[in-house]
Amino acid sequence: xxxxxxxxxxxxxxxxxxxxxxxxxxxxxxxxxxxxxxxxxxxxxxxxxxxxxxxxxxxxxxxxxxxxxxxxxxxxxxxxxxxxxxxxxxxxxxxxxxxxxxxxxxxxxxxxxxxxxxxxxxxxxxxxxxxxxxxxxxxxxxxxxxxxxxxxxxxxxxxxxxxxxxxxxxxxxxxxxxxxxxxxxxxxxxxxxxxxxxxxxxxxxxxxxxxxxxxxxxxxxxxxxxxxxxxxxxxxxxxxxxxxxxxxxxxxxxxxxxxxxxxxxxxxxxxxxx
Amino acid sequence: xxxxxxxxxxxxxxxxxxxxxxxxxxxxxxxxxxxxxxxxxxxxxxxxxxxxxxxxxxxxxxxxxxxxxxxxxxxxxxxxxxxxxxxxxxxxxxxxxxxxxxxxxxxxxxxxxxxxxxxxxxxxxxxxxxxxxxxxxxxxxxxxxxxxxxxxxxxxxxxxxxxxxxxxxxxxxxxxxxxxxxxxxxxxxxxxxxxxxxxxxxxxxxxxxxxxxxxxxxxxxxxxxxxxxxxxxxxxxxxxxxxxxxxxxxxxxxxxxxxxxxxxxxxxxxx
Numbered sequence: 001x002x003x004x005x006x007x008x009x010x011x012x013x014x015x016x017x018x019x020x021x022x023x024x025x026x027x028x029x030x031x032x033x034x035x036x037x038x039x040x041x042x043x044x045x046x047x048x049x050x051x052x053x054x055x056x057x058x059x060x061x062x063x064x065x066x067x068x069x070x071x072x073x074x075x076x077x078x079x080x081x082x083x084x085x086x087x088x089x090x091x092x093x094x095x096x097x098x099x100x101x102x103x104x105x106x107x108x109x110x111x112x113x114x115x116x117x118x119x120x121x122x123x124x125x126x127x128x129x130x131x132x133x134x135x136x137x138x139x140x141x142x143x144x145x146x147x148x149x150x151x152x153x154x155x156x157x158x159x160x161x162x163x164x165x166x167x168x169x170x171x172x173x174x175x176x177x178x179x180x181x182x183x184x185x186x187x188x189x190x191x192x193x194x195x196x197x198x199x200x201x202x203x204x205x206x207x208x209x210x211x212x213x214x215x216x217x218x219x220x221x222x223x224x225x226x227x228x229x230x231x232x233x234x235x236x237x238x239x240x241x242x243x244x245x246x247x248x249x250x251x252x253x254x255x256x257x258x259x260x261x262x263x264x265x266x267x268x269x270x271x272x273x274x
Numbered sequence: 275x276x277x278x279x280x281x282x283x284x285x286x287x288x289x290x291x292x293x294x295x296x297x298x299x300x301x302x303x304x305x306x307x308x309x310x311x312x313x314x315x316x317x318x319x320x321x322x323x324x325x326x327x328x329x330x331x332x333x334x335x336x337x338x339x340x341x342x343x344x345x346x347x348x349x350x351x352x353x354x355x356x357x358x359x360x361x362x363x364x365x366x367x368x369x370x371x372x373x374x375x376x377x378x379x380x381x382x383x384x385x386x387x388x389x390x391x392x393x394x395x396x397x398x399x400x401x402x403x404x405x406x407x408x409x410x411x412x413x414x415x416x417x418x419x420x421x422x423x424x425x426x427x428x429x430x431x432x433x434x435x436x437x438x439x440x441x442x443x444x445x446x447x448x449x450x451x452x453x454x455x456x457x458x459x460x461x462x463x464x465x466x467x468x469x470x471x472x473x474x475x476x477x478x479x480x481x482x483x484x485x486x487x488x489x490x491x492x493x494x495x496x497x498x499x500x501x502x503x504x505x506x507x508x509x510x511x512x513x514x515x516x517x518x519x520x521x522x523x524x525x526x527x528x529x530x531x532x533x534x535x536x537x538x539x540x541x542x543x544x545x
Contacts, residue, residue: 027389034390057405112299117307123480123525125487127499128518131506132330151484207396211424211481214398215488226401233404245401252396 035059054238061239062246069243074228078244079251081223085141085216086209089148093205097153098198101160102190111161118157126151126212130219140220144213151212155204163197164190195266203259210252308332329511335519338512347501348520354496358414359486362421366478370426371471374433375463384434391430399424399485403492413493417486424485425478432477436470437463468539476532483525 042058045051055061069075104111126147133143167190175189217226225248232240315331318324328334342348377384399420406416444466448458490499498521505514 022385023388026385030386030389031393033386034393054408112295113303113306116300116303119529120304120307120522120526123483123529124518124522125483125498125525127484127488127491128502128521130488131502131514132518134506135511208481208484210396210398211400211484215400215403215491218400218403218488219491225398229401229404238408241404245397245405248401249393249397252398253393256392256396 056238057242062242065237065239065243066246069240075244075247077223078225078228079247081221082213082217082225085144085148085224086213088145089209090152090202090205092145092149093152093156093209094198094202096149097156097201097205098160101157101198101201102164102186102194104157104161105164105167105194118154122154122158126208127215130216134220144216144221144224147212147216148209152205152209155208156198156201159197159201159204160194163194163200166197167193196263196268199259199263199266203256203263206255206259207252210248210255214248326511330515334512335515338510338516339519342513342516348517350496351498351501351517352520352524354494355486355490355498358417358490358497359421359482362418362482363425363475363478365418365422366425366429366482367471367475369422370429370474370478371433374430374471374474375437375467377430377434378437378440378467391427395427395431399481400488403489407493417489417494417497420485420489421482425482428477428481429471429474432470432474433467436467436474439470440466466541469536469541472532472536472539476529476536479528479532483521483528487521 038059042055045054045057066075104114129147129150130143133146134140137143137146171189171193172185175185180188213224214226214229217224218230221227225244228244229241229248232238232244312332315327319326319328319331339348373387377387402420402423403416406419407413410416410419440462444462445458448462453461486497487499487502490497491503494500498517502514502517502521505511505517
């Protein structure tokens with residue numbers, strides 16, 4: 001989204017700086033405001049004796065809990081466990097979504113027939129599959145990976161299909177006239193043309209997978225970010241709770257930014273338009 | 275975000291070129307899905323070790339669907355979940371659209387808010403759950419909060435992106451013609467961004483739909499998520515599948531509704 005909401009006009013005194021420096025400056029100030037509002041809210045809650053227990057939700061206890069959790073290795077362990085599930089789920093989603101998306105984009109008949117079943121399956125809330133996944137898969141890890149994959153496959157599939165639909169049909173004609181085989185068509189025409197859209201789809205898929213990951217880890221498993229949150233709540237360590245929430249936000253933001261950078265790198269549509 | 279949304283919309287006119295063809299594809303596509311489901315379960319339940327999967331098949335599922343409907347379980351679950359979803363989405367729209375307009379109109383606000391909003395957007399909504407349960411007195415309010423906090427970001431960013439696309443000359447012209455602030459809002463901003471807001475609401479609906487089911491797994495004893503959890507605990511796999519079908523069907527209906535609304539308010543495509 002930040003790519004769409006590009007800073008058009010900014011303050012005059014910052015205009016001479018590079019856009020990157022300005023972004024960084026505003027990013028830091030924005031986060032500072034965020035922490036200030038958070039602290040202010042906590043102080044207001046502290047004034048009232050009825051809500052004084054919420055004080056541990058404040059930014060100071062949260063930031064103090066950070067080195068503690070890191071020192072115990074809890075953050076690293078949770079990130080490693082969740083990262084493995086996310087990665088495996090996303091790779092499965094890409095491996096299934098991109099080929100089906102290409103078929104949808106290339107074969108009109110398949111696209112038309114698959115629309116209703118795929119839209120229907122897409123709108124089954126991923127966590128509704130959970131009871132089923134738990135029965136089918138012997139281990140919780142696999143069930144969680146399945147949930148992430150089934151949530152993430154749709155954005156990738158539809159983005160791939162939409163990307164192919166935008167490709168000028170003349171390209172395929174030209175390629176065929178120049179003697180391109182099916183393999184060449186795939187590697188020289190289709191894949192470079194849709195990389196941008198596939199990455200856009202992966203970014204959406206990442207957002208959805210990130211939403212699914214935490215509730216999927218609230219049950220059954222004893223590792224990962226979702227479990228860490230549940231564990232902090234059950235032991236009433238609210239500072240650990242908010243610290244883990246912050247970790248989730250930061251990692252999600254980092255992953256999202258990586259996707260945005262990749263999308264900008266592979267965007268050829270914009271160059272053509274302007 | 276808007277790329278894939280508009281792309282899916284662009285495909286719909288192809289399908290609707292002739293309503294007969296569209297209807298045929300719709301029915302045939304679903305028929306193939308149900309046939310594959312039936313064959314799959316039939317093959318799996320043939321082996322004695324996996325015979326218990328037979329109740330996952332389409333025939334027991336549709337039978338359970340009828341039973342659940344007669345008992346009024348589907349209606350009450352849809353009612354409870356619908357209320358939470360509606361309330362959460364309304365709150366998300368009431369907060370997201372005004373902030374999105376501010377982001378689109380005031381550059382300094384957009385640049386300052388970017389980092390905190392991106393950070394908060396990527397906090398997985400369900401990780402707010404422990405906090406929501408402590409803060410809110412009732413589970414209903416906590417679930418509505420979770421849906422609202424999940425749905426507010428797509429609405430907000432879509433509104434801001436929609437405003438950013440509006441030609442700045444429109445505002446100049448309006449001001450020169452003597453438009454007051456209120457007129458600029460009602461005559462220019464709102465009509466210009468309706469399309470984008472609806473696109474955002476459609477995305478928000480998808481996200482809220484994902485959050486709704488796990489949010490109802492805990493605490494409450496009503497709604498679609500609870501009914502699924504209940505069916506699993508009672509080992510009623512046919513009822514479980516029936517509720518999965520209900521969730522998919524309602525989600526599909528809501529999503530199609532927004533696709534129709536988005537097409538109705540799309541002015542970009544006319545140019």
